[in-house]
Amino acid sequence: MIERGRVVFAGAAADLGVVASHEDGVESLSGRPIPPEADEEILVDGFLLPGVVDRHVHIALAAPAAVLAGGVTAVRDLGWPPEDVLPLAQASESPSFDGPLIRAVGPMITCRGGYPTGSGWAPPGTGLEVSGAEEAATAAERTLDESGTGVVKVALNAEAGPTLRDDELVAVCDAAHARRAIVTAHAQGAGQVERALGAGVDELAHAPWSEELSDDLLQSLARSMRIVSTLDIHSYGRDTPELRIATDNVRRFLAAGGTVAYGTDLGNGPIPVGIHPGEAWHLHRSGMSVEEVLRAMTFRPLAPGEPGDVVALGGNPMHDLTALGDVRLVLREGRRTS
Ligand SMILES: [Zn+2]
CATH class of the missing domain: 2.30.40 (Urease, subunit C; domain 1)
Known part of the structure; x- marks a missing residue:
């Protein structure tokens, strides 16, 4: 390693x-x-x-050259208007691009008025609002076709407004799985992680922080989902109740055999650009050995x-x-x- x-x-x-x-x-x-x-x-x-991969960024909120200079050679953008981020992702394939390789999902699929449509950080088009299962499935297919990433994101943020209905959520998951793609979810608020699990979501874009999850639920999650860490957005180097809840959820998820990937949510508050040693430390404190932390941060040896x-x-x-x-x-x- x-x-x-x-x-x-x-x-x-x-x-x-x-x-x-x-x-x-x-x-x-x-x-x-x-x-x-x-x-x-x-x-x-x-x-x-090996080069570090950050599996949760919003690259438009950072300078790509600085991200690369800081040791991150590949990123996955989990939410931005497609007309802005997809050309950048395409440009990043060129050897002359001064930045990391960028994969981008484009917009997050959400319901009318759902997160992130009312959020200050998200330009119009960051949320793709759908109504009904058919529209949800079509949106997933179109988003996957446009991005070419094999990943589609859904927003399930009950603390910021209405959320997708279960049938809409299932329709997104079924459409993605039919294309051998995966669904990553922003799950926030009571019961949202259970809903994601029940619908067939494959990944949580953030370690769950809004509630202490039961051991039973974490064991089920460990069997079917991966978690992207983003622990430091709850603390920025300090100690907060949200960080403690998220760290404890991750600790029990890992103990149940779950897989955690390194991600920082770069662009969300004062997250340092490039490799973030603080996020690595959070993973280590959650129970991963140093070698496991480094594996979670890199593609391959x-x-x-x-x-x-x-x-x-x-x-x-x-x-x-x-x-x-x-x-x-x-x-x-x-x-x-x-
Ligand atoms: Zn994010």
Whole structure:
């Protein structure tokens, strides 16, 4: 997972080699041959981590270049007007894009007047209002076709207004599953997580924080859903009742065998841009080992010969997660970023 290694400049412009040093020698992790010693210029000598993926952001509320420079090489945008975010997601596929790879779901499907249509942070078009099961299914299909992400988001926020009816929610889930896509939900308010589970939602976009969930419910959730963490939006480094409830729900969800992915909800309040060591610490405090935290933050291990997303850190996060904030160099698909 973490390799002590070097990033070396391999002579030709923008051609970088990444090497990891092992007991049995040195191997290339970048898919490029490492040149003779004479041509090498060592850029970083540090701890190499696979690129970090943030599975809950609102990228329009942050600078993509800063996100990448902070060690996050891929993001998933969970709610923004499609006409703005989808072209950006497409642009992010280009090697010249100064930012992370962006996948975006487009709008959240909601009911008439439901969250986030009345929320100050959300421009018009962030919520796609539907009425009736048929309209809900059509909206899910269209959104999935447009975004190409295989993920559709629904809003179930009973604290901010009306929510989708059960038949509408089921229609979204059935339409998504028929296309082998998944449904992620913003579930907030009493009973909303149960509703999401009952309808077949696959993921919670936030660790549940508005109520203490029962062990029985968490065991059912652990069998069928993944949770995206976003714990620090409840505290921003402080201790709050919401953080305690969410952390305890995550702790019992993990104990029941559930899967948690790293996500920050970047754009929601003062969440730092790039890797967020505070979110990693929250996951660790919820019961994940350091190695489990790092796995929840990254796509896949660095593989020899693959053009990898690589983050070089000044310190070893296996010893102290705070080192995740000490980003020295970032490569996206084997290329150095600004
Ligand atoms: Zn969000």
